[in-house]
Amino acid sequence: MTEVRPTQAASASLWERDEELAAVERALDTLGADKSSSGSLLVLRGEAGIGKTALLAETRRIAEARGCTVWSARGSETLSSVPFNVVRQLLQPALLSLMPEEAREYLGDWYDIAGPALGIADPGERQADPQGVCDGLVAAVRRLARRDWPLVLLVDDAHWADQETLRWLAAFAERLAEQNVLVVVARRPGEVTGDSARHLDAIAAAGCSVANLSALTPDATAGLTRATLGQHADAPFCREVWAVTGGNPYETVELLAKVQDSEIEPTESAAGELRALNRAARGGGLVARLKDLGVEATRFAWAAAILGTEITVDLVAELAQTSTDDAGRCAELLRTARILTVPDPANPQADDGDLQFVHPLIASAVYNSIPDALRTAMHGIAARVVTDNGRGAAVAARHLLEVHPDSDEELVEQLREAAREHLAVGAPGAARRCLERALLEPPVPEVHARVLYELGCATLLTAPATTVVHLQTALAMPGLDGGERVDAVVRLSQALLHNNQPEEAVRTVEAEAARHPAGPAKLRLQAVQFMWEGIHAGEATSPGRSARLADLAKTCTGRDNSERALLILRGFDAMARGENAEEVVEVCDRALVNGRLAPGLGWTDPEWGIELPMMLASAYAFTDRLDRAESLYSEALRAYESAGWSGGHLSLAHAYVGLGHRRRGRLHEAETSLRKSLALAERVGRRLPLHWSATCNLVDTLLARGHVEEAWEIAEQYGFAPPYPSTIVLPDPRSVRGRLLLAIGRTQEGINELAAAEKAAAVRGHHNPVLVPWAVDLARALASVDPPRAARLATDVRRHAERLGTDTAIGEALRCAAALETGQRAVRLAEQAVAYLEASPCQYEHAAARVEYGIVARSSAELRRGLTLARSCGADGLVAQAESALLSGVV
Secondary structure, three states: OOOOOOOOHHHHHHOOOHHHHHHHHHHHHHHHHOOOOOOEEEEEEOOOOOOHHHHHHHHHHHHHHOOOEEEEEEOOHHHOOOOOHHHHHHHHHHHHOOOHHHHHHHHHHHHHHHHHHHOOOOOOOOOOOHHHHHHHHHHHHHHHHHHHOOEEEEEEOHHHOOHHHHHHHHHHHHOHHHOOEEEEEEEOOOOOOHHHHHHHHHHHHHOOEEEEOOOOOHHHHHHHHHHHHOOOOOHHHHHHHHHHHOOOHHHHHHHHHHHHHHOOOOOHHHHHHHHHHHHHHOHHHHHHHHHHOOHHHHHHHHHHHHHOOOEOHHHHHHHHOOOHHHHHHHHHHHHHOOOEEOOOOOOOOOOOOOEEEOOHHHHHHHHHHOOHHHHHHHHHHHHHHHHHOOOOHHHHHHHHOOOOOOOOHHHHHHHHHHHHHHHHOOOHHHHHHHHHHHHHOOOOHHHHHHHHHHHHHHOOOOOHHHHHHHHHHHHOOOOOOHHHHHHHHHHHHHHHHHOOOHHHHHHHHHHHHHOOOOOHHHHHHHHHHHHHHHHEOOOOOOOOHHHHHHHHHHOOOOOOHHHHHHHHHHHHHHHHHOOOHHHHHHHHHHOOEOOEOOOOOOOOOOOOOOHHHHHHHHHHHOOOOHHHHHHHHHHHHHHHHHHOOOOHHHHHHHHHHHHHHHHHOOHHHHHHHHHHHHHHHHHHOOOOHHHHHHHHHHHHHHHHHOOHHHHHHHHHHOOOOOOOOOEOOOOOHHHHHHHHHHHOOOHHHHHHHHHHHHHHHHHHOOOOOOOOOHHHHHHHHHOOOOHHHHHHHHHHHHHHHHHHOOHHHHHHHHHHHHHOOOHHHHHHHHHHHHHHHHHOOOHHHHHHHHHHHHHHOOOHHHHHHHHHHHHHHOOHHHHHHHHHHHHHOOO
């Protein structure tokens, strides 16, 4: 133990903390050495009062002495339900010091996304994407860090931080390699469960160092006692101080302060008084001490504990129902009693008031000492006080959550308004809590169903099973009529789909459509039914669905969005079935307005969702209209990035941009987009359709590049194997996995997988040979073992390709046929394949056809042309094949 120590009792928590302080100094050395170095994270873990806060304060002192910028924040037991509370404390002071135009410049595109969560910008009209807000907050710190380098972030009592902050902190910790920032997090072990515990574990896992703080040893306690009370404190007295406090630094400090206040001599004869003094410093003893200060001081302390943050004398006076003068006297009494203190001017917070509790243990003890009924009543008053002071419904909500249900219509409306505010800033969890509490009130009958509907909308993406229950209950009650009821049914069907209940989703909209007369509402429900049937990969399609859809679409002129939706659905269905591509494109074009998506059908419009524009773009992509498909994919990417939607929607956008690159033959660009998609999909969750889309397309692209081992590694790592999803994935995952198995030499397994793809396609009536390319690969695989079947497959592929009529489909069919032939017939078919694929927009397939034609025709000129094309596509496998043929003298 270091002998030289500060003489103030407040420094108790720094005794025996040499290792932790050395870790801090090493991290600060790294931080200040180079602007381009990676960030680091230190986690301080220990029980209450063990000295975490003091270590953070010392970290601040050391960092500021080295010229670092330090931002800090602290979780609170009574504020853990307030979304973005801790991250606002952390970032607001720096942002509010800027002029609005400066803040917008620093945050750039993220200003409108993260600004509302930080309280520096008004929220938009649309519900914010939580993942996008989280990413925006990460970007905000990264950009501000460049301005304020070297930057240190301190987060105290992280176990009490709100979930939104913990989610951000976990995401930030994962990306510390990209930003030169030192983060120091202090937390207690245990304390929380569920998502908060998961986020805290992720933060600890990302940390460079996790320090588990231990209690003071008897020697350290003795040294501290003598530094505080004088060197004459004898050994028995010092040992009793340690025995009474267990070496807890906070309790030691408080006990020694009581010894000083009581003017007790630190000798063995007085050691027996220490236990009674220690009880008075915490728990019930603290409460008794508070009551000794008088009724007014007690009510003042209670009101301060209820507020929890922004504790000003005026607000506390209003809540405690006392005069400002009396409140000022109470504040002084509580400061003298070491219950309240003034905020540290060296550690400014955006929400600092006039006062704060000396320690979280004191705040918790005071809050828990309030009689239950009175505490509930005071929360109700606090809600009114903060609302009257212009703090808004979202701030008042945390108090309203604590009020006993009492059929209060106004409270229900306040909670609904708070939920809307929470959703607008990207905090659906907080919105859910408000609406669940509103249901307990309960709402009046005519409002009850609407609250359930709003709750269902708030939990749609985060808890689809819960959403199903809420919306089914709402629809069974009076109160949702007309357009609201149709909206609720559509939302319910979406939730059922997300909950992997596609057949139930279809039945739900079908039953509701049957209740409506002919008109816009019925047409919309019919369109949604066709949409869910269209993307369901199982056998739930009703008999004659395609014919009924075709008949209905014939009557549609595209005059409203229901008709446009039906036209898109008809175009997608016809494309998947392999009908004439020109007719498919004509139907799809009728769904557009001046060549663009109609208002209400856009990528971020909530009424119809992402499925319709994706189906439209895919219909174009697999009928060789790649220019239109790519325009739509790029528009989706721009829309989601500008709106800050960086969850599943952005993952799908990157996946489809990658699909567009893959179809074009830009394989390197495709791989880049698809890896971005997969990284985003991993954050949302595996086995979801968007995860399948990213994985399937990446495997397909890697196979096209000739990176077979890497494709297999991706498949193994991300579970690209049966069972397959219940919704359609483009291209067909069975076909892609079959091709993968063939490529790694597991031929029989590959044949079996492609045969399963054949059966699944037959059930759905999907005969587009480009969308579901099982037959081409199966024919090639069977060429040597079952030539008659291979020939039949090649003939069927040719027939379906000619029915579709695209250059790509016909060219691929001819390539397949050529692979099964020999001699001059193989040469003629290969030459024809080249002619078609040269006119196709799909350059990889063109390159493959050129190489194959060059080999079969023994033409070095064709091989070199194929080699040039293969290199431009990034098709390394084709390049190697062509170079090998040229070098081996085949030509």
